[in-house]
Amino acid sequence: MTVKIVPVSLWETIKLHVLSFIFGVYLIVVRLFKWAWDPKKFFGMVQRDKPPPFMVDNSLGKHSYVKLKSIKLHYVEAGEKDKPLVLLLHGFPDCWLSWREQIPVLSEHYRVVALDLKGFGDSDKPTHTKSYKIDVLIDELHQFILTFGVSRCSIIGHDLGGLLGWYMAALHSDIIYKFVVISSPHPNYYWSGISRNTTFDDKWMHFSRLPFLPEMDALKEDLSVINDTFSHLKINQTTSGKNYVEAYKYAFSRTEDWTGPINYYRNLPFMRLYSIEPISNQTLLIVGNADPSVSLESIIQSSDLVARFNIKVITGAQHFPHQEKPEMVNEVILKFLIGKPSPLEKTPSKGIVSTWLGSLSSTVKYGNQVLDAVQKRTNDVVSGLPNKIHYLGHTTT
Template identity: 25%
Template sequence: MSTAKVQIQSGQFTQLPNGTRLHYASAGELGRPLILFVHGFPEFWYEWVAQLEEFGTDYFAVAPDLRGFNLSDMPIDPAAYKARHIVDDLQGLITMLGYQQAIIVAHDWGGAVCWNLAIALPRLVEKLVIINSPHPYLFMQALASDPVQQAASAYMNWLRQPGSEQALEKDNFALMEGFFQGMGQPPAVWFDADTRSKYHACWQRGLHGGVNYYRASPMHPPTSQATGAQRLELNPADFCVQPPVRIIWGEADQALPASLLTGLERFVPDLQIVRIPEGGHWVIHEQPERVNALLRQLITS
């Protein structure tokens, strides 16, 4: 592995077989092993800038803007954000880049999508590394029966409501920035002026795509209008993950506590978990060098 930083190429687009146009950034040489970095809400490809610089030295490192975020297509209809469509996007991206398989690193909503990808299309996944994103069956159980998780996830029901995107835009994205100041981590030192300007530029392109992930998902805390996750009747056997899974979990995450890892070995035969006790939901930003070192360790183990 070279110690020299590689140049990140952004502004790249691909038209997928399903018609979706995705933007992505990359680092490294096409033809090297593919490592795919998949962001969550309210982020975009730039979440992974430190990882692109690190892994572009010996991989072809790619970080897309998911459908609905930043420069990628942003459908209006919430139904366009069902998990199967996002999984199809990622399958199409891997194929369009000329690969049959990838190492996948995913966080938050990106993790939710990539759990589903690894379950449905295991042949595409050489190894899955998840950072603070719960397994779908375990999350469903917690939303349905754990009052602590229901309270921690109450924001999901607010985001599902009509007009949430307009509320998030008010006062120069004050509520959006608030996401980075909660969820268990100290004030976001990493969210400096330059980073803030990049995120504002992303958010100004539209927020309805991001909140539509919440509207399209059947999993959310129960409400007086709908019982949310309690209505789902899922077979745990359908949620087994065959590819190797490696977990990095910031245990100070207030929205997604480490209790969501309990029982994960039931669904993942090849599993390793690394816990960062002081790490918050945004541990990728808080401790990028540590995360990079752990990723190096986990993707080769």
Template identity: 35%
Template structure:
């Protein structure tokens, strides 16, 4: 890291410490209100897999061994059909693509992965194992391991960031690119520095740079952080598409050892090992952004900024969808994807 980057990281870390004070206060008040419940929920175990995760209608489960990690995935559709690769975000796992696994398997071999550190995939320790280089390297190895040379690449949130990077580095392996609620990586940092609203929305990214405390906050009150993010009234799914059973599946996913720290390491690695200017390249493959509005984490104004780096760009907005767009409004999302694929 250069001197300027050390300074920027130090500033981010200081903001993370500031936000930590508010999180500590919130945790303390929760403990005071019900200490026994607080402790019981903190150590609650989930050893039985929810039935929805074994639904055969979603596809078959399998694993692929890459150079330094084993990835779990769920696949549906004929292996002779083209590959559609689905890459989830934070805090999610393969199950967030349940509506797309069913929808597109008629024409594609649809594969939804657990990214490294998530779900049933391998969980290597250390922040550096979750750098952009590692994440895009997994996709590069995965595609031929599945028997393909290219794919329709679909990413949401952090999966969108991985998809952006991968399309820049390995365009020959991308047929078309579809990104859901994730800005182009070359635009976000500068926009956040200039826009106060986006800076406030990004508080959690800075908070996640602090050790240990984000994990404690995530686990506390029976994964209240997770529940508020996914179905909370201040930014969660706006429809009834995420049920109590679905929510239990998410909690089960993040209950295992390392299942919280490693996803948080995505954010820690992003600030420690940022994108270099030399890695920014035009994406000349047909690309579509689908954006749910309003997004509790990302401003809508970020979307058109990608046009500077993507000549062949289609943008679709869903005004009444949340950040979790492919789960919140699957019919609308699937319709836009079909139109884009058939164009």
């Protein structure tokens, strides 16, 4: 199967640079007004010198490091070493702690490795933009997996980690067993599916390609961007009293803590995946029905590029379903990894679409998105689909 990373067209490249300048000017003007109104608040920052104890103890797993050719990566490992390997890839802005609700459950059945992606957490943070080119990132992830002495592993990725997972599944399908992607469309749809109504919306993504300024913006108002991104944690605070919002603020409290993560967005929008055949790995796509960042249409479009897939919509969840609805997500993931679900055909039938609509009946916004997506795709539905399709435990005739 011919799979390769290809750059976007010259026109798209020019367009991205122009949008970067336009939205950069726009957000700079907006921030100047905020600064002029209350400069003390704008530049206010609480000093955070020590990590919360639960970020460095071994309660969830053993903290370890591995040195590759040009990078040192930090990860947390749990579970017996002779069990199948599951690699967890977090999103933006996040770190290994994103998987705190999944590690204990998965480690009962698997050898679980929750990685700090390059530039995040306690992994090395090279500042040069070229260090975050997609071919470099994927090669390093490939090397990282091989250091565990396994021939295959499964990947669970959220947001940015899911985006990297798509590339791994396409380019290294021989070592990827199953792939779970959460709130992350295929690379060819990822950038067009970003909402305008979120903290890191399309305006900010274009703005992030400018030098220096995005890092300064992320630190403003004592990392208010962390408050906005992880607002669900204020509601779902654990009974143990662990302040996860403060933990994330510690992880992103310095300029260099943002340079690496933002460098992903200075590179990745310019690249796409080209493949003659769909991705062959069994793939589970998970999305919250109230996700303000990812459109369901982009998830459905992504499934068209996978030969064997399942889709699960998490009712009541937004962009972090694995944190907002951990019990439900854990159950779905385990059923997919351990069980042997019958995969869907590449082109969804009207019955499958009905299942999606049933799952989304409580949300008018997502229902409309599905209808739009269906209208665009039903002209392509073929008659050669099987009579019965098993969909995460449901049978559609």
